[in-house]
Amino acid sequence: MLQGGKFLEKAIFQRRWFQTSTHIFTLNLHTVKAHQIDGTNDQSYVQHTGGKPLLYRNIGQHLRLAVEKYPNNEAVLSCHECKRYTYSEVMDKVDRMAAAFYQLGLEKNDRIGIWGPNSTAYYLTLLAVARAGMISVGINPAYQLRELEYALKKVGVKALVASEGFRSQNYYEMLKQLLPELADSPPMKLKSSTVPTLSSIIVDSGTNKLPGTLAFEDLLQLATETGVSQIEALQASISPDSGTSLLFTSGTTGQPKAALLSHFGMVNNGTQAAYRNELDRKQHRICLQVPLFHVFGMVFGSIAALNYGSTLVFPGEGFRASESLMAIAKEKCSIIYGTPTMYVDLLNEYHKMNLKLPVMDIAVIGAAACSPKLITDIQDILGVRAVRASYGMTEVSGGSFICERGDPTEVSLDSVGRLVDHSEVKVVDVEGNTVPFGTPGELWVRSYATILGYWDDNGGTKAAIRADRWLTTGDQFVLRPDGYGKVVGRLKEVIIRGGENIYPKEIEDTLNTHPSILESHCIGVPDERLGEEICAYIRLKDPPEQNLVNLEDVKLFCRGKLAYFKIPKLIRIVQNFPKTTSGKIQKFKLLDMFLSEKKE
Template sequence: SYRMGFDRNHQRICLTVPMFHVFGLTFGAAASLTYGSTLVVPGVAFNASETLQAIVKEKCRTVYGTPTMFVDMLNELRKGSISLPLLDVATIGASPCSPELLANIQNELAVKRIVIAYGMTETAGTIFMSDREDGTDIAMGSVGRLNDHYEAKVVDWNGDTVPFGMAGELCVRGYGTMLGFWGDEDKTKEVLDRDRWYKTGDQFVLRPDGYGNVVGRLKEVIIRGGENIYPREIEDLLNTHPEIIESYCIGVPDERLGEEVCAYVRVKDSVNNTELSVDAVKQFCKGKIAHFKIPKHLRVVDQFPKTASGKIQKFKLLAMYNK
């Protein structure tokens, strides 16, 4: 809450994320109590229109949400039926946010400051987050700075620490780290070592100044003909396409190369689902990313399978592809 700047003035916070997840409970509800902020809950489940109306009616100055929630709020705002007041802070967490979406949030929602938060239930809240004086340019290039009382390191496949700036698996340690999974010692040993370093499963780059950025999930790396492809790089590019509002990429079976890239996208309401072709997407990507990263397959969907906290369930996308 200090990094959010809640000590500077009284905040009325619109909390759209569920409180049965760590983002909504500790980073949202509990953090709001630190400086006596007012918490506004628009409804029992997220609805973009109801959220925007609550921001206006309750004079909220801060809004929390996942990237998908902000995508839906922007789409609703573009209909022109609601005019929002100037917002102090937009706080984004639960899954990675593309630079394109961050720019749209700041410009179209008229937000003074964007805060990025990175954490998980196993660490009792945030591990990295934007500092109180960070500008949007820093939010676009990182998930913030390491929180107090936490240690972090990035390791290779052998468990050896890699130099700053090199990608590897993020491991963290602190007094908020879980003791283990209840009744599952084997699973606990998979993610917690003897020195209590927790293996996040995230491919991460750490900088000497304590800031870092998520490259992708280790389990989501696409291996095409021996080349490692990180889906987020492709997703960030696709999200700049004028007709695409949200995208996710997965690896799908390929007899020759082992895996190929398949892009799942949501398009704008003004675009017919059949209008965006895979050839058009390939042409858009050409010259902007390495040729082997360009999606071979394209699927246009109305919505994505996600958890209640807004995290994409890519295994369900693969199941949809295999049907």
């Protein structure tokens, strides 16, 4: 499995490989017979083969083919940086960076963290790490010191590529707090007692030289021509089945788990997203509002764009509706990606701005549930030809359900699209038995795109991915015989706020260190703009009169300890919590209490 922070190549595969003494055979999931819908077998199981075979190639090979087909197409355009690169220019920079990583002393399968908002540096680093046969580690730009430290140590990051900062955060100053040795260390020779594996920090700082770090532009200069040429030769030795990216996702322990995605899963899920979203119809310019550290931005954005030479447009370093609208108008974007919250803000801002938008072909919605009214408003107000919903998760390398080519907006009003090709899904009851079509139950997925596992977490991997390779999603789902489905709820306690997955235990653990708080439990409550908001139910220490706590106290206490989106926006003070006879907190009753307030 994935043990001790080390990647073992024979650990977990998305497909079952059997080796004989002289031959190797593969059992592909698409050979499994689907249930025939004949009126006698109406159970919620669908298997979709599709008309196109899976691609057995790594991301580096996928990029090379894109460059050969579309050398002069713009690959990426960053509005806030005033930078734009063609596919040929991307290829040159990516291979120089990949070669430079070896100059730093890094080796295949080493982990390279990327900490920052959307930028050309992030985009190039993501591809360069894949071309080098190493593993990128997406780190949320809103992370505070404790969260950053956990991420770096969890997967043994050896090099970190970072922006100078994000919003009010100065990353270099934060790194100096975490790594006291940094300022006095020669670049590329950091020896940290806090994060022993970390030896190099590269900062996208322009001409600003920061002690102990290597400037991003200087990294490109490290590569020799011989080293650059060796990167292409290296591609044949990078297995498509090997891991290429680690993304953090919430787990049952409350600490984020690091999901290891493979080249094979990312390339093929990106290819399906590109085809279903009709990227082949013309050279699309995609307004990418979602972050690259998220599977939505990374696979639906960076990887999918390679298939047909599409252009990724970054409106700003972080989401601002006004910047997105200006980017769409100026760069004539034809496709837009976003979470429901982003579209809510776009519509509100559009009414304030005097902008003439181009006619957009498709608006893709993902990462959270979306109301039918919002979908129709996007089409009617922004003038988008079709609004397409999708459903996915980090553990399946992107989307499991994506609207089909040509699906009208009406399809998204009552579904999250159709099952992707070469995949199986079923909906089961609490015993794991399939339920009839149209009946709610937990969605299970078996797919080529399932992650290799959680890094250094065999228990978490086994809990999520059964021995028969069914991934248990924890989402309550309704499936139709034609392969379309919709989410009707969640079995997990994960809060999804504006597309961000938030695990309550992490917040509770922080709140419980407050000197006046005895106990806390957090839930997600309905919010019109964000989908869900965080409400903290708090029990105070006795006597409560001497331990008064209000919302501002809570926000101030959490600042610097939690990312901004994890800080509760609502609190309720209670004397006791509803519990089962065994002492477990009944969080569904807390939600009932909150909803009953709204009715009064």
